[in-house]
Amino acid sequence: MSKTFLELTQLGMRYPTAKGEFVALQNVNFTIKQGEFISLIGHSGCGKSTVLDLIAGLQIPTDGGVIVGKREVSGPGPDRAVVFQNHALLPWLSVYQNVELAFKQVNQGGSKQALRSGVMHYLDLVQMSHAADKRPDEISGGMKQRVGIARALAMKPKVLLMDEPFGALDALTRAHLQDALMAIQAELKNTVIMITHDVDEAVLLSDRIVMMTNGPAATIGEVVDVELAKPRNRIELANDDTYQLLRQQVLRFLYEKQRKVAPITSAENQKVA
Template sequence: MKQRSYLALEGITVEFPTKSGPFCALDKVDLNIEKGQFVALIGHSGCGKSTLLNAVAGLNTPTKGVIFLDGEVIDRPGPDRAVVFQDHSLLPWLTVEENVALAVSKTAQGKSRNEQRDWVMHNLELVQMAHAAKKRPGEISGGMKQRVGIARAIAMQPRVLLMDEPFGALDALTRAALQDVVMDLQARLNNTVLMITHDVDEAVLLSDRVVMMTNGPAARIGQDLAVDLPRPRGRLSVIDLPAYADARSEIIHFLHERYRNPSLAA
């Protein structure tokens, strides 16, 4: 019997109906991610990154192909895959604590009310937001809201954490602070993460692998680059390493040259 990776995408093709016929967003994508790996998806707008992420989340059903998570077929949304979107999607009438508690209550698995509250606070502490537990989203900054969104996702103890450009709407300093939070969480929790980004430096800093997509339609994986940087990572300790510069150069080369000719990226 074939030994699959922890998260295995096999021959994933996604087509959407249009007035002029089917539009092929993804064509025969194969991707294997091991448990505990952090993988970044990068590519130009319209290359199918979100379509691929949504397929793993169970929000899109592949036209062809199968997705396996720990040997089980994924064909619908589930709490074993938590998604952090660019928009934090917090409920404005609930406090920070209540927003996280809402997710925890759906995955509590026999925890008492006190145990659930302790778990909520533990995850808020991980993202340095316990001090704002009683505040509502309208009373905190955009970066703080996104921290709460991350806390809500990891509080569900998902087998895979999916992140769709989670820092794209933030200013540079806030973005850097949240990248540090994610690196710290990765070091502590060893989560399996699939993240979409448009930021080359972010991809290199956070990831074990950077998966580069060719331009759509019928997008495929053009290159799968291993990032050979030690963990745990510190921003200042890795940016001057030759491996950082090499990975950054490889990605920029792909995005600005190879994507222009699909045959070079095959």
């Protein structure tokens, strides 16, 4: 790990509503080193996606700010790429063309040979070079997500932002992509910030796990250092005492926060119904 690369300082987000100001996020302070893998975890409505949007520059904070590589974030940029739960591939383009579109954003003026070599490099990273000529509707959901990751990586981002990238996949496909992501991050050594609801996924992949308190006015509740040697093997970790303790620590935090959520009253229940 190197020096601090990304800083969240007094980060907050407030929205005007008909009933007054709604505070979604407040007083988020956190620093991330270059090459770290950070997971954000918490209950729905705890501000995870808001934090990711603010780092990506998709929203501008009402309080505090985000600094990436000594520059304040004021909007989207090629130094930050986002992988969403929905792959968001362009359906009329082939797998190759989807990645090519992103690659061209940061590689202007190169030869056709250099272009193809670069695009195929990122498809190779996610083991999708065999499907380069297929369109999104001709490949599986897991394959589409691999292409989405390749497209993000093709922009050579300093920070890879992932919003529950494996949430819609079956357990086996999710496991394969988790392993692929670990291998890619070990090779590229880029900074990764990932939202997840999966405790096992967070412990398996992360260097640190940031646990968010419930909203409104959500903030960082606890940060867990995942002191497990890399590379990690999910089979070996299943019987690892440290892994189990880390898993229990995260589950305990989430359970305690869940208990603090106000129960739905009978009147509110009738409205929901």
